[in-house]
Amino acid sequence: MSTETAGGSSVEYIQHHLANLSVGQGFWQLNIDTLIFSFLLGALILFVAMKIGQNLRTETPGRFQNVVEGVLEFVDNQVKDSFGGKAPALIAPLALTILIWVWLMNFMDLIPIDLVPAIAHGLGISHLKIVPTTDLNTPLAMALVVFVLTVYYNIKVKGFGGYLKMFLFHPFGKFFIPVNVVMTLIEELAKPISLGLRLFGNMFAGELVFMLIALLTLGATVSASLLIWFPLQVVLDLAWLIFHVLVISLQAFIFMVLTIVYLGMAHIDADSH
Amino acid sequence: MNINITLVAQIIAFVILVWLVSKYLWTPLSALMEARRQKIADGLSASERGKHELKLAQERSAEMLRDTKEKANDIVAQANARANQILEDARVNAKAEAERIVAQASAEIDREVNRAKEVLRTQVSAIAITGAERILKREVTVKDHEAALADLIAHI
DSSP states (O other): OOHHHHHHHHHHHHHHHHOOOEESSGGGOEEHHHHHHHHHHHHHHHHHHHHHHHTOOSSSOOHHHHHHHHHHHHHHHHHHHHHTTOOOTTHHHHHHHHHHHHHHHHHGGGSOTTHHHHHHHHTTOOOOOOOGGGSTHHHHHHHHHHHHHHHHHHHHHHHHHHHHHHHHHTTTOGGGHHHHHHHHHHHHHHHHHHHHHHHHHHHHHHHHHHHHHHHTTGGGGTOGGGGGGHHHHHHHHHHHHHHHHHHHHHHHHHHHHHHHHHHHHHTSOGGGO | OOOOHHHHHHHHHHHHHHHHHIIIIIHHHHHHHHHHHHHHHHHHHHHHHHHHHHHHHHHHHHHHHHHHHHHHHHHHHHHHHHHHHHHHHHHHHHHHHHHHHHHHHHHHHHHHHHHHHHHHHHHHHHHHHHHHHHHHHSOOOHHHHHHHHHHHHHHO
8 A cells, every 4th residue: 555545545535534424515505413412412412401301309309300400500600790689680691501512522533533424325325424513504693693682682782872882981091092992803703703613613623533543444345454454543533522621611611711701801881890 | 724715604603503502502591500509599598597506595594594503502401491491480389389388287286286275275174164063062172173273184
């Protein structure tokens, strides 16, 4: 096996894994796999919520109810810490949804990288990406919703004039209005973009590392000698898997906390800014 | 990985999911947790109140015990005083009774003595009369007289 074909097949392998199952072209391309898996995970959340909701017990909560209550309390504390106890009713459920949903979508990254696509291939589906957060559209969608809410709460709390003043007079005072507008605009736009890209970047990179580890013995069907890398592959895969458990939890947590913080900043009056 | 219509779909999906999670997970569960918190707070305050009431009751019972003891002491003291008084009364009565009995007895004795004296006087008179008759039946001599007197005296 020459290096050229190996390189070629590697590139092919990675490109194949990076392509979504989609319909449509250009902007109208719809990534069906992203939608299906994120919907399924959302449905899982709701199914569990219903299941718990059916036998909610005040006196003797079940084991699972305890876990969910723990998560809920954790999120609630984060919100209270940022808002000082007077958060709008929307914030905490939003943060909870982000935490669970993002974590579940990230968790798909821990499923062996070729398992589901191989099964799908057997069923005649050519491409499949099972981690919705490695599709930029998903993190960016959530980040944009957060951004819209940030603007909404900014205007609601500070008034339209107050929000405008924030653009005009920060950070350099009234003699640098054009500079201020540009600076604040960049600052505000950087929030959703960095929020979305951070999650996407981490998950994308994580998945790519899994692919590279998988590449170690990719050609084994052609040349059995590649199997000498198999122990190394197992060790690397396990190490990255364990590390990635931290990463997916951390990224879900960071996304939630930043959401709370951005919305919390929107509730601080411009004068005390 | 380009941005496309999936973004819009995901925005809609996310908004709906947040709404559903809020409705079916957050609201019922946080209401339940709030209810439990309230219940625990109520329970704690009730136990606090119970403790307070217990303390009050203990104070009250201690006070009652103290009062009761005082009363009992008073009653005992009164009873002692009364007993002493009864004893004193009895002693006084007994003394008076004794004196009365003694007085009665001495009166009786006096009366007996008087009666005896009366009887004696009667008898003495009779003897005197008898003696006189005897003397008158015979010659009254000095010797007889003296003998009669001696007889008289012997009879007395």
